[in-house]
Amino acid sequence: MAFDSPQLTAISTPHFMEVGTPHTWRYLVLTGQKQGLDAIVKPLLPTTNLSWFPFIIAYAQIYNFVGIPLFADDVPCAPLLRLSLEKLVNHDEAEVQRFFSACKELGFFYLDLRGSPILAEADELFGIGEQLFELDLDEKRRYDFSKQNSYFGYKEKGVAIVDNQGNADRNEFYNVSKDDIFGISDPLPAPDILNKSRPHFKSFIANAHSIVTMVLNLLNEQLRLPPSTLANLHGQHTDFGSVTVLFNRVGGLQILPPGQDADWCYVRPLPGHAIINLGDAMVKFTNGLLRSNIHRVVSPPGAQAETTRYSLVYFSRPEDDVILKRLEGSDCILPFAPGREPEEEIKSKDWIIRRALGHRVALHGKIDFDKSLGTEMMSRRLQFSM
Secondary structure, eight states, X not given: OBOSOTHHHHHHOSOEEEOSOSSOEEEEEEEOBOSSOGGGOOOOOOOOOOTTSOHHHHHHHHHOOTTSOOOOSSSOBOXXXXXXXXXXXXXXXXXXXXXXHHHHHTSEEEXXXXXXXXXXXXXXXXXXXXHHHTSOHHHHHTTBGGGGTSSSEEEOTTSBBOSTTOOBOOEEXXXXXXXXXXXXXXXXXXXXXXXXXXXXXXXXXXXXXXXXXXXXXXXXXXXXXXXXHHHHHTSSBOOTXXXXXXXXSXXXXXXXXXXXXXXXXXXXXXXXXXXXXXXXXXXXHTTTSSOOOOEEEOOOOGGGGGSOOEEEEEEEOOOTTOBOSOOSSOSSSXXXXXXXXXXXXXXXXXXXXXXXXXXXXXXXXXXXXXXXXXXXXXXXXXXXXX
């Protein structure tokens, strides 16, 4: 889970920067290995219909969060498509085509979850996250993930750099292992607030995982890959690197659309929706056909500028030993251009460790920032054709 700290995104995808804000962002991140998780995950279908609500109530549920200042109306916002979970689960042909277009063009889209139980679960975890980050700093430091060369645990603000000028980050996050929550691995040390909240984490993880599985299966079909290719690559782990499910209530997230002349655009938080984005692995698997878009977190605009920004994030990635390289077996994925340098062969786990710990000054001293980057250059190109 992630609360008010952009480093979450920095870890999940390589295309993350943070700039110009006096605030600390806090993230509660859910990542880690999973074994046997598919057997207990059910497809997430909406359980209610909001169509009978008066218009003004429906409008408020779409555009406003209770207790949060309104998002500014005078800032440029990214043109993310709003997709329906129910339609995608039911393989609505038009909705699936819109989904595939979103994955190729921006790599970001809204997923309408209204009526789904995951929304109440996310609300519960937001409250748990606030309690977690109010703990004394010395208490939180007991769970610093860098001490075990891992990415499970706590990261305080200011211990990593965010650009090649050496500027320190302003984010704080706590990364929770799914294997730990499901009792598959040995339990990790954690604050009491997390240990007593394990049932809440378990339910949210199962439902978020079903969203990731749906995304992977739909992409597998649209790419015309052999059946279950993408799902099998994710058979033992669901960590950051492939698909991210993000819940935000306050603005600040920005994306940089493709093209050299593009300007940064805010991503407006929408109640009842998650923000879905693709990560590096999907770019590498498809030789750039799918996009992991460059993004950053800045100060929230307008009246939200003084509001603490919390985010809840579920990351997924391929299993540890998967080589991140172009997949075979699809006539949609273009071959490499003649004369192109050989593709770097790196395992998923090594890629994630490099991304997660590569910015930590205390671990590496003087840092070569460029070595901890991901697929940013490919994300600047205009859309490839099929």
